[in-house]
Amino acid sequence: MKHFFLASILAGALALPAYAADYTIIAPANPGGGWDQTARSLQTVMQQEGISGNVQVQNVPGAGGTIGLAQFASQQKGNPNALLVGGYVMVGAILTNNSPVTLKDVTPIARLTGEYEAIVVPAASEIKSMADLVAALKKDPGAVSWAGGSAGGTDHIAVGLIAKAAGVDPTKINYIAYSGGGEALAAILGSQVTAGISGYGEFESQVKAGTLRLLAVSSAERLPGIDAPTLKESGVDVVVENWRMVAAAPGLTDEQKAAVSADIEKLAKSAGWQEVLKTKGWQDTYLAGDAFNEQLAKDVSATETVLKDIGLVK
């Protein structure tokens, strides 16, 4: 009975929304994923650096973040203390799910982190370079199976862009969607598929151990400490970055928006945040204000084009 009691208290504590929070961060995904980790890192650093005394994280999972987005836009309207974590995957999900609520319905504050895509093959594969892979793709697009994350996500979009840049019909690509980088990794290691594509972090330890061959990364410039050419250098003119951002509620006054932006800037420049970026292997892609809004608009229209090309969006 003691446990029963304890458990009930715990349930109550977890179920009740916190009322004494300076900031409430909504992570529109289940615990464990990238957005959840971003939200919880924000929480830790904001408290450490004294930006906010008490930060709560709430998970609202579902549909590529669009459930969390919709709930955030409607319930937090005008609340200057609510933040939403989001990113590139959300841009794609809004389009594929035909979500009625878009990023226009919240107040994007800043891009915080980014991760580049890595293209790998099993160490035993006959494919030695990106050029080999492109040649195989040109010969028979269906025979090259790609393992990556969910359909319509960053990994899928990147494959579509690679095919297009290589002059191959993007609707012909044989993309095998897995629930995440982890499950895809097992398929790649087991040589079930031709190639794999996901964030570099998912493959890092395998590449270092020599069980996977890294063919290329999707950044504009070579990445420090990573011994692989960019896609561009390999003759495939594609740059993809899976970025993550933080947004505030809709309907804020200019002063409120400026206050949130100042807090986020302080966070992004803090030593604690830089430390988090280092341990998590995230790139610092801090971009705020009008520059971020412009980039966001560009990303949205580019994503729409490629999703139409792959045939995921009509």
Add this chain to the structure above:
Amino acid sequence: MATFDFLLQGLLVAAQPTNLLYALIGVTLGTAVGVLPGIGPALTVALLLPVTYRLDPGGSLIMFAGIYYGGMYGGSTTSILLNTPGESSSIVTALEGNKMARAGRGGPALATAAIGSFVAGLIATLALAFIAPYIVKLALVFGPREYFALMVLAFVTVSSAFGDSTLRGLTSLFVGLTLACIGIDQLTGQARLSFGVPDLLDGIEVTTLAVAMFAIGETLYIAAQGDRGPDKVEAVKGSVWMNAADWARSWKPWLRGTVIGFPIGAMPAGGAEIGTFLSYAAEKRLTKHPEEFGNGAIEGVAGPEAANNASAAGTLVPLLTLGLPTTATAAIMLAGFQQYGLQPGPLLFATNPQLVWGLIASLLIANFMLLVLNLPLIGLWVKLLTIPKPWLYAGILLFATLGTIGANPSVFELGMLLAFGLLGYVMRVFGYPIAPVVVGLILGPLAEQQLRRALSISQGDFTVLFTSPIAAVLLVIAALALIVPLILRARGRGQVLAQLAASED
């Protein structure tokens, strides 16, 4: 015997008083969240991650491992006593366990679950220490076609759990398979059966369905019976502890459950539920008391409970050797590793042996603590059943609702809980079994995805499904499991007829 030395060293690390304290906190918290439907170990570890930022890596990972094992154990308690599975891997436990509890045998059911979990946890943790590198090679051989064959085997064997009428069982199964289609199709990203409702895009949560069907459905059923229902549930009949016959009937299922659960847990797309299904089906086939299945057979608790704890240890195989998290909890533990700048993967055993072996050793200690913590509590737990019926069922209703809201604070989720509760009630009234609905929801998407992946990789060539040796063997076993009982039944009927004829003279 370098491995053995490392393990002894690890035990020394884990046996430090502070680490023992972390393990104790871990298993206590884990048991508590396992008991609650909806709040799983994943969320608990995520909540604790920032708290442990200042602790040393060894201590906090030991605590997380304790939560993980504790959660696997705690789920069985509510399954058995309240018919409310706290975790999806304890759904099968509810089938026989709750029947035992109602027959006054809740004590032995809880005891066989606790000891079975301990035995399985012990063996599986040792297996993790000694044969992880081999197991992981086996797991990687499993591609989409092998998984598909495994799912076919699971479907065939689990169909034995469908109760007396095959037609009713299959009807329930197809209800589950239809529910499984709801949401975004993982392979194409297109929405199916979601009718434009965004909340349905992620499909139906297994625990929501299970809690609704089992707990809410049952509560409505009991309430609808009013005073006509059976008067009193006998809380304790006979001893609270397991008797000699219980032990004799439990030890083999524990071992079989371990052997089934561990490798399936180690497979990247396995999952703890499949192991429990297969274990239940195996026990039903092998038991000497088939008439007790469906009415509270102890084997049906012992096997699946051992299987789910063994698969919890199995999950750590790909996490530690490949850096591959296969469950949400493992994913957060991975984040925990990264928090300390450790990258689990092929190099972790070489670069941080002290930590890895400390973790494995602390799993052994956590396992032992769970037994010490839980056995004395059984006497208290079974007293729950002496609560007057209206109070007990009102409590279950509250408990189920609270758990669902805790997991996902959404009105829609709550609506689904009630709607499926009604469905569960209607199915009970008309005599349709509940379990196949949940089985369909779990196995359906796995089977479909793996089949489509296999065919996509082979570009539509069906023969690929049979040309892999592992897939072929699994399919043959499935075919045998389907045909042999039919033959036996035909012959068995003959024998009965012969006996009848013989007894006439």
